[in-house]
Amino acid sequence: MTRESKRDDLYERVLSDLRSRRDQLDRAISAIEAVKTVAEIEQPTRALPEVQSNAFIGKTVVEAAKELLAAHGKPLKNGDIAAGIAAGGLHLKSANPANTVGAILMRRWKQVGDIAHVGRGTWALAE
Numbered sequence: 001m002t003r004e005s006k007r008d009d010l011y012e013r014v015l016s017d018l019r020s021r022r023d024q025l026d027r028a029i030s031a032i033e034a035v036k037t038v039a040e041i042e043q044p045t046r047a048l049p050e051v052q053s054n055a056f057i058g059k060t061v062v063e064a065a066k067e068l069l070a071a072h073g074k075p076l077k078n079g080d081i082a083a084g085i086a087a088g089g090l091h092l093k094s095a096n097p098a099n100t101v102g103a104i105l106m107r108r109w110k111q112v113g114d115i116a117h118v119g120r121g122t123w124a125l126a127e
Contacts, residue, residue, distance in 0.1 A: 056088035061104045064090050066115065066125060075124040078102040 008103040051071075056064035078086070082097040084093060094100040102121055109117045116126040 017068045051088040053087070056085050056090035059090060061085065061090065061092070061101060062096055062108050062115070064088060065101065065105060065123065069115070069123065070127045075118045075122045078105075078121040078123075081105070081123065 051068070056067070059067075065081050068081055068084040068088075072084075078098040078101045082092065082101045085101070086092070086097065092100050098121075105123050106116050106117065108115050109123075114126050116124045120126050
């Protein structure tokens with residue numbers, strides 16, 4: 001075996017090892033993302049105030065979230081807010097409503113500041 005072929009063989013072994021580790025990491029990441037998604041769409045983690053079935057029809061996600069946060073009086077998580085606004089008749093068409101609510105509220109927090117980010121996926125009114 002020539003010196004060049006030994007070097008090429010070494011590179012191939014290293015690359016093969018890295019590829020196998022990448023596949024393992026991709027599978028681990030997918031599994032964790034699946035568990036996270038299921039956890040976010042489960043039942044609300046706190047008792048929410050009763051919401052009339054048409055309370056949020058015609059409102060934006062931000063308007064509905066602010067009303068829900070005001071009625072609850074305490075911080076709520078993305079999943080709780082998504083469940084509350086759905087109960088009020090505002091249905092999101094996204095595959096993961098909790099993530100959509102989180103993205104919308106994060107943008108609102110950064111741009112306007114009337115909603116406060118108080119923890120990972122947890123929101124309150126800034127007032």
